[in-house]
Each structure stands twice: as C-alpha cells, then as structure tokens.
Amino acid sequence: MRVTHGLPLARQTTLGIGGPAAVFADLQDLADFPEFVSLADSFPGAPTCLGAGSNALVADAGCSSPVLRMNTKGVRFVGEAVDGRTLVEVQAGHPLSDLVDTALGHGLIGLEMLAGIPGTVGATPVQNVGAYGQEISDTLVEVTAWDWLTRRRVTLDAAACRLGHRTSVFKGSSRWTLLTVVFALRKSVLSAPISYRMVAERLDIPVGSQVPPAEASQAVLAVRRGKGMVLGFSDVDRRTVGSVFFSPELTPAQVRQLEDEGAAVNRFPDGSTRVSASWLIRRAGFALGSPVAKGVRVSYLHHTLIADVGASAAGFTEAIDVVVQRVLERTGIRLTPEIDFLGDWHEGHYSTVVESTISGPTGR
Numbered sequence: 001m002r003v004t005h006g007l008p009l010a011r012q013t014t015l016g017i018g019g020p021a022a023v024f025a026d027l028q029d030l031a032d033f034p035e036f037v038s039l040a041d042s043f044p045g046a047p048t049c050l051g052a053g054s055n056a057l058v059a060d061a062g063c064s065s066p067v068l069r070m071n072t073k074g075v076r077f078v079g080e081a082v083d084g085r086t087l088v089e090v091q092a093g094h095p096l097s098d099l100v101d102t103a104l105g106h107g108l109i110g111l112e113m114l115a116g117i118p119g120t121v122g123a124t125p126v127q128n129v130g131a132y133g134q135e136i137s138d139t140l141v142e143v144t145a146w147d148w149l150t151r152r153r154v155t156l157d158a159a160a161c162r163l164g165h166r167t168s169v170f171k172g173s174s175r176w177t178l179l180t181v182v183f184a185l186r187k188s189v190l191s192a193p194i195s196y197r198m199v200a201e202r203l204d205i206p207v208g209s210q211v212p213p214a215e216a217s218q219a220v221l222a223v224r225r226g227k228g229m230v231l232g233f234s235d236v237d238r239r240t241v242g243s244v245f246f247s248p249e250l251t252p253a254q255v256r257q258l259e260d261e262g263a264a265v266n267r268f269p270d271g272s273t274r275v276s277a278s279w280l281i282r283r284a285g286f287a288l289g290s291p292v293a294k295g296v297r298v299s300y301l302h303h304t305l306i307a308d309v310g311a312s313a314a315g316f317t318e319a320i321d322v323v324v325q326r327v328l329e330r331t332g333i334r335l336t337p338e339i340d341f342l343g344d345w346h347e348g349h350y351s352t353v354v355e356s357t358i359s360g361p362t363g364r
C-alpha cells in the first residue's frame with residue numbers, strides 16, 4: 001500500500017476537480033487492507049473510498065478523512081451457481097471494461113451492454129451501474145466488504161445490497177468498503193435481447209433481437225462514442241462524469257405528455273418508467289457547448305455537464321443548480337444529482353440542491 005500526503009484529488013477524478021487528500025492510500029493488494037484499517041482508525045469518521053473517480057465530484061477543500069483508492073485487480077472463476085451460470089469473483093479495483101472483455105472472451109453474457117462504462121468493479125454495486133437494458137443487479141450474486149460500523153469483514157448477498165435504479169444500500173453511505181464482487185454469468189453464443197432502439201438501429205435489426213455478444217458490445221460502444229460517453233474518445237469533452245443526473249421517474253400522465261413530445265421513455269427492471277436527464281436538459285433549451293457556470297458547460301456531443309478551463313467544485317454545483325431550476329421551470333420535472341459528492345463540503349458553501357443530496361444517508 002502506497003501512502004501519500006496532500007495529493008491533489010483532482011488528478012484522481014475524471015472531472016479533474018477537487019482539493020488535496022490529507023492522506024491518500026493506494027491499495028494494490030487486498031492483503032494490505034488491515035494496514036489501511038489501522039491507519040483509518042487514527043482519524044475521526046469514516047474513510048472515503050475512491051475507484052477511478054468517474055462518478056465523483058470532490059470538494060474544493062479536498063478531504064480531511066483518509067482516502068482509499070481501490071487499485072486491487074484480479075478475476076477468478078470460482079464455480080457454478082445452482083442454475084448453471086458461471087460464478088466470477090472480481091477484485092474491487094479491477095476495471096469494469098476489462099471484466100466485460102474477459103467475460104466476452106470466455107463466451108459469457110450478462111455484462112456485454114456495459115461496454116464503455118469507465119470505473120472499477122467495486123463501484124458498480126454502489127449505483128447499480130447500468131446501460132442499454134442491462135444492470136449489475138442482473139448478475140450480481142454477492143459482495144464482500146469491510147463494515148466500518150461493526151468492524152468486520154462481511155458478505156452481503158444481492159438482496160442485502162438493495163439494488164434499485166442507480167442506487168443501493170451503499171449509495172451515499174461510507175459504512176462499507178467493497179472488497180470483492182461475485183457475478184453469475186451465462187454461457188451463450190447470443191447476447192441479451194437488444195432493447196434500445198439506437199443500438200438495434202446500429203446493428204440494423206429489430207428491437208428485441210439477439211446477436212453475438214461481441215457484436216452487441218461493439219454496437220453499444222459505437223452509440224456511446226457518438227454521445228461522448230466513452231472516456232478518451234472526445235478530447236474537448238474529456239472532463240466528464242457521464243450523466244450528472246438520475247433519469248427521473250415519471251407518472252403515467254408525464255409519460256403520455258413526454259411521448260407526445262417525442263421523448264424516448266424507458267421501462268426499467270424495477271418497474272419504473274423514466275426519461276433520460278439529457279432529453280430534459282435539451283428540452284429546457286440548453287444548447288450543446290453552451291456555458292452554464294464558471295468553468296462548466298454543456299458537452300459538445302450530449303446534453304450533460306462538462307468541466308472546462310477554470311472549473312471548480314463550487315462552479316460545478318452552481319451549474320447543477322442552474323440546470324435543475326431551468327428544467328423544473330420548463331418541464332415541471334425535478335432532476336436530482338446522480339454523482340457522488342466526496343470530501344469536505346462545508347454547509348452554506350454550496351447550493352440547496354447539492355446540500356439536500358449530501359445530507360442523505362451517511363457513514364458509520
């Protein structure tokens with residue numbers, strides 16, 4: 001485990017925003033985790049966990065609690081589930097994109113639509129990562145985690161993780177540090193049914209068809225590139241967290257209204273019906289590339305917020321507020337942030353929208 005003092009967290013996040021970490025521990029070997037527990041014990045409060053920083057907005061003040069960067073890697077095939085699926089145990093710091101490729105290489109399906117999503121496997125249960133009709137909840141069997149409340153290593157099965165639409169028992173809480181994740185993946189020569197129109201169009205097949213899994217992944221990647229939703233694809237829009245806001249749940253009346261206005265409304269595995277935040281942001285009149293607050297603008301490719309020259313956490317939260325207010329005024333729908341606010345956010349220094357997000361469930 002490498003420990004550094006005063007490391008700027010901006011370099012550890014895809015937004016490139018955030019002050020220094022008082023203590024930054026880079027964990028590459030799970031065997032060193034007890035050493036981190038001893039280190040964290042000399043600080044008040046729960047430590048902060050960071051994967052690849054692709055869903056995180058770190059405060060300008062940085063982080064006074066120890067920051068643990070999960071950098072542990074490894075994929076193990078650990079047996080068969082009762083339904084015949086292959087069980088795969090993955091270290092929390094392992095890149096999701098590598099896991100998707102490994103699964104495809106072994107003829108296993110269940111993760112193929114998640115191609116192109118940045119970040120680590122340990123972060124995937126936190127917001128039940130998902131895209132194009134597939135979610136981590138489809139394949140997650142259990143996680144092992146360190147519970148900072150009971151000070152024990154625990155195993156939580158899928159039910160205990162309470163995975164919902166971009167949420168779980170871990171979202172907004174620093175109680176657990178996820179150490180490993182076990183997935184059950186199915187051997188198949190065909191992908192899951194293609195449920196998204198844009199992906200089906202790319203493949204030139206009807207919605208609901210199945211194709212070889214690698215073809216499904218490639219089509220998803222192509223659609224994502226077109227929206228700047230793959231890191232490193234667009235240089236100008238490279239400081240991104242993907243979607244900043246949840247796709248809001250709609251009432252039946254809102255579904256009817258938005259479908260009349262041409263919105264693509266999607267039904268999710270938890271039974272909810274939602275429209276993408278990007279559709280609402282466009283509807284509210286934000287033009288691609290337009291500035292929203294100091295150092296923050298709309299992406300050139302997609303209706304999401306991007307950090308630019310002069311960006312700060314204060315500017316980004318101001319931009320969040322501007323978008324939430326204007327979308328509410330123009331569409332009657334309230335957006336809420338999906339990104340995680342990490343570090344020392346001092347009361348009164350940020351907007352009411354952000355404050356209400358941060359004061360959700362917290363640590364030990």
Ligand SMILES: Cc1cc2nc3c(=O)[nH]c(=O)nc-3n(C[C@H](O)[C@H](O)[C@H](O)COP(=O)(O)OP(=O)(O)OC[C@H]3O[C@@H](n4cnc5c(N)ncnc54)[C@H](O)[C@@H]3O)c2cc1C
Nearest residue numbers: 051052053054055119120122123129130131178241242340
């Ligand atoms: C271009 C782009 C596209 C994206 N597209 C999608 C998408 O399609 N679907 C989607 O769901 N998300 C998407 N995201 C968001 C992001 O990639 C995911 O949320 C991802 O899982 C974050 O992983 P990370 O390792 O970067 O986590 P981080 O950003 O480092 O952390 C995210 C949260 O998880 C916590 N955390 C991280 N690791 C652990 C751990 N081991 N134990 C406990 N808590 C932990 C952190 O404390 C923080 O609260 C996108 C992001 C970008 C930049």
